[in-house]
Amino acid sequence: MTDHHPNAPLELTRATSNGPLAEQVQAPEDLDRHDGNVAAPAVERGQASMITVSDLSFYYGAVQALTDVSMRIPPRNVTALIGPSGCGKSTFLRCINRMNDLIEESRVEGSIHIEGQDIYSPQTDVVELRKRVGMVFQKSNPFPKSIFDNVAYGPRVAGIRSRTALEEIVESSLFQAALWDEVKDRLDASALKLSGGQQQRLCIARALATGPEVLLMDEPASALDPASTARIEDLVSELKEHYTIVIVTHNMHQAARVSDQTAFFFEGRLFEMSETAELFTNPKQKKTEDYIGGRFG
């Protein structure tokens, strides 16, 4: 199911089934190869991994932003990325849909596989990839167009012209983003007239309209008031029924509330990753404990 990088460190210490991944479980001594860079079990109960990251390093020019990050993200599940500012969590997120391609003089090493497909291989169609991997940004960024045109943007770029098809997509996307009831009577109104929280849900609807399997969220609620934040968090919990969600957050309570597993990044490395409850109550690394305890960051 999952096409694997030969050198990937696979720390599936708690995998229990005899599923297709069982043979990929490696001996614990392999962990030592990556000095302190421990990728904790992300894939539980023998679940297949949706996204497999192997030894990912990322450079902005001469500056190394990520070092040997390996991670497995299971499908239909929420993975939170936490860590202090500049720890590389957003950079990591943007590697998953190759948004970092836009940055000049950037360089990627290692690999990311999504459902077995190496997204950095030359055969990968970036446009196709970005339709499969939707993204929601920190600050809501609706186009200065109508609500309808915002949501229909992705499908139109993909070549869908039929008005009825577009209407269906727009309705179902807005419905999934819990915005339909609020805007169904004014789809032609400018998206910029919506409130901040509504705009962010519109951006989620827009990302869903391309029919993605993975949804990347870069601090989607950091610019919102508590009520809007709560709505976004509820939405994340609903969306994981159908989507694989990776969410970057500064807010550890948010990570604890919405995610199934949490990855702690520090100085460009993945320090620790485990089930969210486990990470927050029983962190294995001192650094993780200090960060969660609010001693830095």
Add this chain to the structure above:
Amino acid sequence: MCAAVSVLTTLGIVVVLLSQARGFFQEVSLVEFFTDTRWTPLFEQKHYGILPLVSGTMLVAAGSALVALPVGLCTAIYLSEYAAPRFREVVKPVLEILAGIPSVVYGFVAVVFISPIIREIFPSADVFNAASASLVVGVMILPMVISLSEDVLGSVPQALREASCALGASQFETIVRVVVPAALSGIVASFLLAVSRAIGETMAVTLAAGATPNLTLNPLESIQTMTAYIAQVSMGETEHGSTGYNSIFAVGISLFVITLLMNLLSQWVLSRMREKYE
């Protein structure tokens, strides 16, 4: 204080234009002014129909817009979206130098270089023709279109480009569907400003377009623009206070009204776009 000075100066100019034009309109009826198709105040057989001058002005303005707007917009898009920052830093100052070339030089270039080429291609063209004037005025207003459009394109938030890209749009699709529409009000404003400039341009068209008021839409013919007529009479030997002399104030006030309408139009376009998007 400074604001008062500029307002008073403007008012003063309007008052002078109006009072001088009154003398003209005491001798020439408004009906003749607006409907006669000949403009010959300096000849024996005098006709005072502004239409040939207006058509000449519009012909040059439209021709130069036809040159400057597409080229200018494409260049601005290239500079803003595709060019490396270092290249942009070199090109923008060069464009500003281009904007600093005196317009008489453009007029000279039109007469000496461009007009012969046009006559080579279209042997029927006059030596002085609207096409050569349009071309050089187009090149003249090009830096303005590029510079202003590039500024507005550059001020489109990066977040919009990222959003489009994350939805699977190529860079070209992003530019056509998001960046240019988002900057459209500023682009239109730069267009209107540049066309106003083309309408007001005097020296290049005086040299290149000729001095033959001519009600025509054929760019190969010699024409005269409103500004060129004013320049011709101001510098000529026309007797002060004569109807011929006073006619330049009537033309001046017409020009003033046209540019005013252009400005109002651009205000209206901008406010409509703001309503739509803000």
